[in-house]
Structures are given as C-alpha cells and as structure tokens.
Amino acid sequence: MDKRKIILSILGVVLIIAAIFAAKAIIDSKEQPKPNIQKTVKTVFVDTIQNSTVSINIPANGNLVAKRRVELFAEVQGVFRYSSQPFKPGQAYKKGQTLLKIDAEEYAASVQSAKSDLYNQITAIMPDLRMDYPDIFDKWQKYLNNFDVNGSIPPLPEPESDKERYFVNGRGVNAAYYNIKNLEQRLVKYRISAPFDGVLTEALVTEGTLIRNGQKLGEFIDPDVYELQVSIAKQYADLLQVGEEVSLTNNNATKTxxxxxxxINARIDQATQTVSVFIEVEGSNLKEGMYMQANLDAKKEENAIEIDRSLVSDRNEIFIVQDSILQSIEVNPVYFSDKKAVVKGVPNGEVILSRQVSGAYNGMPVNIAEESETRSKDNSDKNSERLSQ
Known part of the structure; x- marks a missing residue:
C-alpha cells in the first residue's frame, strides 16, 4: 500500500514536469514577427538669410487723455446763477466765455462798503494834508476825484517822503487799501471763465444749485490735442527720445x-519696473478715453534679422539646414516681442528654419519644402490671421 502511494506520487511529479516542458516548447515554437521600423523624414520650411537693418518696434497701448484739461472747483459759496452756454457735458465754450457765475451780490455789497470806508478815511486826512503837507495835497485830491466805488480800486499815490509815508500809514489808509484788494481778488472767484477754447466733458451742477466752497463743478478740456500714456519696460526706455515719431492705430486698426x-518720465515704477512715456497726437476724430495702440520705433539694429520668437531656444540657439540635416548654431538675441525676435550672428546665405519643427534635434534628417508648397502655406497662414482678426 505504501509502495503504491509512492509510485503514484512519482508519476504525478513526472507528469507535471512533462507538462511544463511541453508548454515551454509550444511557446518557443511560435515565431515573433520582427517590427518593421520605418523612418519618417519631416518636411520643413526654410528661409535663406540676408542680414539687413531691422527697426525695433515696441508695441504699447493706452487711453487718450486731453493734454490741456481743467478740473473746475468752487473757491466760494453761493447759488449758481448764470453760464454763457448751457452748462452740460459736450457744450463748447470760447476762451473768456463765462463757464459758471455764482451769485455774488451780497459779497459785492460788502466790497463796496469797504471801498466807501477807504474813501471816508482819505477824506478825513485831507484837512491835515492841506495844513501840514500842502505840496502833496493836490496829488491826494486828484486821487479822491478819480475814486469810483463801483469800479476797481486804483493804486494809492506813491509817497514822496518818509513823513508822507508815516502819516498815511498811521491813519490806516494802506491797511484798508490792501484789505479791499484782497476782497476784490475773492470777488473775481465768483465767476469762472473758459481758459481756452474747449468742451465741457463733465457737469456736476445745474443753474440754481447751491455751491459750497471746495465743491467740484465739472471738467473742461481742449479737444484738439491729446496725450497717450504708455508703459515701457525699463530696458527699452533708454532707446526712446523726445520728439520721435510714433504710429498710432485705433482699437479696430481701421484708422492710423x-x-x-x-x-519721458525719469522715474521707474517699482511695482511694474516700467517707465511712463507720453505720446502727443492730434486729430479731429479723436476723443478722450479712446483706446489706442502705439508702435514706437525704439532703435535700428544693423546686420540683424527678424524671425519668429519660437525658433530661438532657451540656450539662444536656432536650427539651420545643411545637406538636409538639422544643425543648431548660437545666435545673439537683441530684442524679443510677443511674436518676433531680432537676432544677430547668423551668416548671410545660411538656410534656417522658418517654422518651428516639433522634436527637432541635431542631426535630424529633413526634407526642404518646395517653393510652391511654401507659398500655399504662407497664404493659408495669412488667411487664418485675417479670420482671427
């Protein structure tokens, strides 16, 4: 009985080993097909280099602001009584026309009262002048004869001696005179006139409004000359000069x-590291607040080329094509924009890639696209750009 179990166990082990070897033989008998690796050669678009003078254009944008603008504030208190034109936004005024006149009857009456007091003070000293200073009496008498309470006060006669000066000052004439001049200056502030030909762009009060001291009344601008403030990176600020011509376009690029x-501001904004540049522009169709795009001709770089920015690697290298093989060469970038790069150091006649090739590497075999294919590709790119615009 024990022998029988042993024999069965041995047979079982043998069968298992035989099955393993049989399975291995079956697996090994299947032939694995060798993969057929096909090498694909990419077609590339190229340009032949010819160095020239490249204008470095710095794009910028901003909103127009009137170069001459006045914010109207009240320096006195009273009721808005009169304006030579309707005091409303968009209304044009000529230089010198009344923008806003505040009721000043009460204050004007106090000024006339002060003038009358001065007249009485001078009249009171006339007998003393006749007795003690007869040589200057006629001068002061003539001043009294020309004194008009309703007009602007005339300057006091110039003293001819220290005695005359001390006598007049001792009677308080000079103090009263300068007090009236101060009142007259304040009386002028009840009327605000247009400092130049312009347009009212903001009106915060209407006729009959009670105006308080320090209250903003509106804004007045000259619609003929505007300024565009743009921010330029500090590394390009030294390339710009006052007086340089700048091309501006509106938001839709329909007008230039x-x-x-x-x-050019002399201070760099610490937060953005930019410099503010102000561009002056004139035009009948321009309006304050209009969005404008500017192209500033910062510099002209000799012996350089302008290529797509994506062609320049992080190591400042570009690919050239030599005998249908890609080779990288080092270049000297002098300017980068959003889409373009200006580089130097590429010899004339060198053939470079005009479009980026994914997975490009040194020694990569390529085919150069035919001229007709290149033209069709350029036309399709232009059409896509037009559609995107």
Whole structure:
C-alpha cells in the first residue's frame, strides 16, 4: 500500500514536469514577427538669410487723455446763477466765455462798503494834508476825484517822503487799501471763465444749485490735442527720445494717426519696473478715453534679422539646414516681442528654419519644402490671421 502511494506520487511529479516542458516548447515554437521600423523624414520650411537693418518696434497701448484739461472747483459759496452756454457735458465754450457765475451780490455789497470806508478815511486826512503837507495835497485830491466805488480800486499815490509815508500809514489808509484788494481778488472767484477754447466733458451742477466752497463743478478740456500714456519696460526706455515719431492705430486698426514722444518720465515704477512715456497726437476724430495702440520705433539694429520668437531656444540657439540635416548654431538675441525676435550672428546665405519643427534635434534628417508648397502655406497662414482678426 505504501509502495503504491509512492509510485503514484512519482508519476504525478513526472507528469507535471512533462507538462511544463511541453508548454515551454509550444511557446518557443511560435515565431515573433520582427517590427518593421520605418523612418519618417519631416518636411520643413526654410528661409535663406540676408542680414539687413531691422527697426525695433515696441508695441504699447493706452487711453487718450486731453493734454490741456481743467478740473473746475468752487473757491466760494453761493447759488449758481448764470453760464454763457448751457452748462452740460459736450457744450463748447470760447476762451473768456463765462463757464459758471455764482451769485455774488451780497459779497459785492460788502466790497463796496469797504471801498466807501477807504474813501471816508482819505477824506478825513485831507484837512491835515492841506495844513501840514500842502505840496502833496493836490496829488491826494486828484486821487479822491478819480475814486469810483463801483469800479476797481486804483493804486494809492506813491509817497514822496518818509513823513508822507508815516502819516498815511498811521491813519490806516494802506491797511484798508490792501484789505479791499484782497476782497476784490475773492470777488473775481465768483465767476469762472473758459481758459481756452474747449468742451465741457463733465457737469456736476445745474443753474440754481447751491455751491459750497471746495465743491467740484465739472471738467473742461481742449479737444484738439491729446496725450497717450504708455508703459515701457525699463530696458527699452533708454532707446526712446523726445520728439520721435510714433504710429498710432485705433482699437479696430481701421484708422492710423501720427504722434510724437512729448515726455519721458525719469522715474521707474517699482511695482511694474516700467517707465511712463507720453505720446502727443492730434486729430479731429479723436476723443478722450479712446483706446489706442502705439508702435514706437525704439532703435535700428544693423546686420540683424527678424524671425519668429519660437525658433530661438532657451540656450539662444536656432536650427539651420545643411545637406538636409538639422544643425543648431548660437545666435545673439537683441530684442524679443510677443511674436518676433531680432537676432544677430547668423551668416548671410545660411538656410534656417522658418517654422518651428516639433522634436527637432541635431542631426535630424529633413526634407526642404518646395517653393510652391511654401507659398500655399504662407497664404493659408495669412488667411487664418485675417479670420482671427
């Protein structure tokens, strides 16, 4: 009985080993097909290099602001009584016309009262002048004869001696005179006139409104000359000069205007590391607040080329094509924009990639696209750009 179990166990082990070897033989008998690796050669678009003078254009944008603008504030208190034109936004005024006149009857009466007091003070000293200073009496008498309470007070006669000066000052004439001059200056502030030909762009009060001291009344601008403030990176600020011509376009790029750099701020914004540049522009169709795009001709770089920014690697290298093989060469980038790069150091006649090739590497075999294929590709790119615009 024990022998029988042993024999059965041995047979079982043998069968298992035989099954393993049989399975291995079956697996090994299947032939694995060798993969057929096909090498694909990419077609690339190229340009032949010819170095030239490249204008470095710095794009910028901003909103127009009137160069001459006045914010109207009240320096006195009273009721808005009169304006030579309807005091409403968009209303044009000529230089010198009354923008806003505040009721000043009460204050004007106090000024006339002060003038009358001065007249009485001078009249009171006339007998003393006749007795003690007869040589200057006629001068002061003539001043009294020309004194008009309703008009602007005339300057006091110039003293001819220290005695005359001390006598007049001792009677308080000079103090009263300068007090009236101060009142007259304040009386002028009840009327605000247009400092230049312009347009009212903001009106915060209407006729009959009670105006308080320090209250803002509106804004007045000259609609003929505007300024565009743009921010330029600090590394390009030294390339700009006052007086340089600038091409401006509106938001839809349907109209072009010519401006010039009028001012360049001497301070760098610490938060953005940019410099403010102000561009002056004139045009009948321009309005304050209009969004404008500017192209500033910062510099002209000799012996350089302009290529797509994506062609320049992080190591400042670009690919050239030599005998249908890609090779990388080092270049010297002098300017980067959003889409373009200006580089130097590429020899004339060198054939470079004009479009980025994914997975490009040194020694990569390529085919150069035919001229007709290149043209069709350029036309399709232009059409896509038009559609995107």
């Amino acid at each position: 205007y010519q401006g010039s750099v009028s001012r």
